[in-house]
Amino acid sequence: MSTLVLAATTGLTNKGVAALTYGLGAIGPGIGIGYLVGQSVQAMARQPEAAGMVRTTMFLGIAFVEALALIGFVVFFLAGA
Amino acid sequence: MLALQFPPLGHIVDWPNFIGGNNAWYGVNKVVLIYLLAMLATMLIFIVGNQKKLVPTGMQNVAESAVEFIEDGIAMETMGKEGLKYTPYLLSLFLFIFFCNIFEIIPGFQMPATARIALPMFLALLSYVIYHGAGIKAHGPLGYFKHALVPPGVPIALLVLVIPIEFISKFLVQPFSHTVRLFANLLAGHILLVTFAVLSSGLWTLKWYAVFLPLPVVAVVFFTAFEILVSFLQAYVFTLLTGVYINAAQSHEH
Numbered sequence: 001m002s003t004l005v006l007a008a009t010t011g012l013t014n015k016g017v018a019a020l021t022y023g024l025g026a027i028g029p030g031i032g033i034g035y036l037v038g039q040s041v042q043a044m045a046r047q048p049e050a051a052g053m054v055r056t057t058m059f060l061g062i063a064f065v066e067a068l069a070l071i072g073f074v075v076f077f078l079a080g081a
Numbered sequence: 082m083l084a085l086q087f088p089p090l091g092h093i094v095d096w097p098n099f100i101g102g103n104n105a106w107y108g109v110n111k112v113v114l115i116y117l118l119a120m121l122a123t124m125l126i127f128i129v130g131n132q133k134k135l136v137p138t139g140m141q142n143v144a145e146s147a148v149e150f151i152e153d154g155i156a157m158e159t160m161g162k163e164g165l166k167y168t169p170y171l172l173s174l175f176l177f178i179f180f181c182n183i184f185e186i187i188p189g190f191q192m193p194a195t196a197r198i199a200l201p202m203f204l205a206l207l208s209y210v211i212y213h214g215a216g217i218k219a220h221g222p223l224g225y226f227k228h229a230l231v232p233p234g235v236p237i238a239l240l241v242l243v244i245p246i247e248f249i250s251k252f253l254v255q256p257f258s259h260t261v262r263l264f265a266n267l268l269a270g271h272i273l274l275v276t277f278a279v280l281s282s283g284l285w286t287l288k289w290y291a292v293f294l295p296l297p298v299v300a301v302v303f304f305t306a307f308e309i310l311v312s313f314l315q316a317y318v319f320t321l322l323t324g325v326y327i328n329a330a331q332s333h334e335h
Contacts, residue, residue, distance in 0.1 A: 056158050060325065063318045067258040070265035077090060 018080035025072035032065040085283045093275050094196055094268070115194040119180035126176055151175055151320070159324035167327060170211065174204065175320040182267055182312035185274070186305050193267040193312070198260065201319075205260040208323045216330030229330070259322060266315050270308045277301045 040058040044051045098108035130144030137145055151172045156164040181200060185193035195201050216225045230247045231240065280297040284290065 053158075056154070056321070059314070059318055060321060063262060063322060066266075067262050070261055070269075071258070073265045073269060074261055 015080040018076045021079075022072050022076040025075075026069050029065050029069035029072075032068075033062055036061045036065060085279060087279055088275065090272075093271065094192070096192070111190065111192055112194050112197055115181060115184045115190060115192065116200070119177055119184070119194065122180045123173055123176040127173070147176065148172060155317075155321055155324050159321065160328040163331075164324060164328065167324070171320050171324060174208070174323060175316050178204065178263065178319055179312060179316035182316060183309070185267065185271060185312060186308050191274070193271055195263055195315075196268040196271045198264045201260045201263040204263075204319070205256045208259065208326065209256045212323070212326040212330045215327050219331035219333070225330070255326065259319070259326075262322075263315050263319050266311060270304075270311050273304055274301065274308065277304060 036058060040054050040061075043054045047054075096111040097103060098105065098110045101108035125140075126144045126147060129140040130148055132141055134141060148168070152165065152168050155171055155175075156168045160167065178195065181194040184190040185196075213225075216229065219225070220228045229251055230244050232243065232247065235243050277297045277300045281294065281301060284294040284297065
């Protein structure tokens with residue numbers, strides 16, 4: 001059932017749909033950041049001398065993954081207003 | 082049972098002008114005041130860092146470690162030796178964003194200037210001009226577009242597909258995501274702090290549910306500490322990405 005149909009049948013408001021959809025949209029980036037940081041910690045533990053490089057790359061990766069969640073956050077305000 | 086009044090979004094990021102009328106072009110409100118203070122703090126670091134005392138004391142220590150952090154952690158890390166000439170720009174970018182962010186937790190202000198999209202957008206566009214300018218300077222106008230839009234080793238038939246995708250991602254989506262990353266992080270942090278502060282004040286009663294008061298109070302304290310980290314990290318990430326984009330635009334490796 002699509003969100004629109006769900007909204008029509010359950011009487012969800014625009015705000016409710018926006019909140020629900022942002023929650024769904026945050027799942028992917030959540031998994032992504034978890035995996036990214038986990039792997040980076042593993043890499044730093046295996047090779048502490050490469051920790052600086054791994055950390056920089058990790059933040060870079062986090063920034064790219066996080067952008068998806070943050071665009072969802074902005075869309076949430078645009079749709080829920 | 083709780084008569085909580087969450088303020089609408091406009092009420093927590095819009096501030097009335099206290100100098101000049103509400104429509105005056107020279108009007109100064111809280112956000113403009115934060116810009117000015119952050120600018121002063123950034124200039125102070127530059128002035129203090131310019132004293133050439135052999136044994137640094139006090140503020141000069143802070144300034145020198147900031148320069149070293151940008152030089153080693155960002156300029157060298159992303160662009161190598163030829164990136165060192167961008168250190169002043171990256172340093173002022175980092176310090177200005179960090180000072181604008183840190184006003185989020187300074188009592189009396191408690192408003193990150195970067196939670197209004199105007200500032201992140203301006204800084205992202207400034208970086209946009211700088212990194213495309215660096216690319217055009219390194220490759221020439223036509224050469225730069227070829228460098229940016231045509232990835233090496235792609236079959237000719239696929240170029241019809243690849244060039245529009247590269248154009249959209251490099252020239253349109255990249256500055257947008259650069260802006261939104263900073264803006265939305267700080268706005269989210271601000272809303273988080275407002276939410277728990279409103280919750281704390283709503284539970285400040287003599288009813289039985291006042292026993293839950295410690296929870297939001299602890300959350301406010303915890304998230305205030307967390308926002309210090311976020312302020313630093315977002316300034317770092319914005320500067321780091323600027324470095325990465327400059328490097329991508331001017332690099333010669335193919």
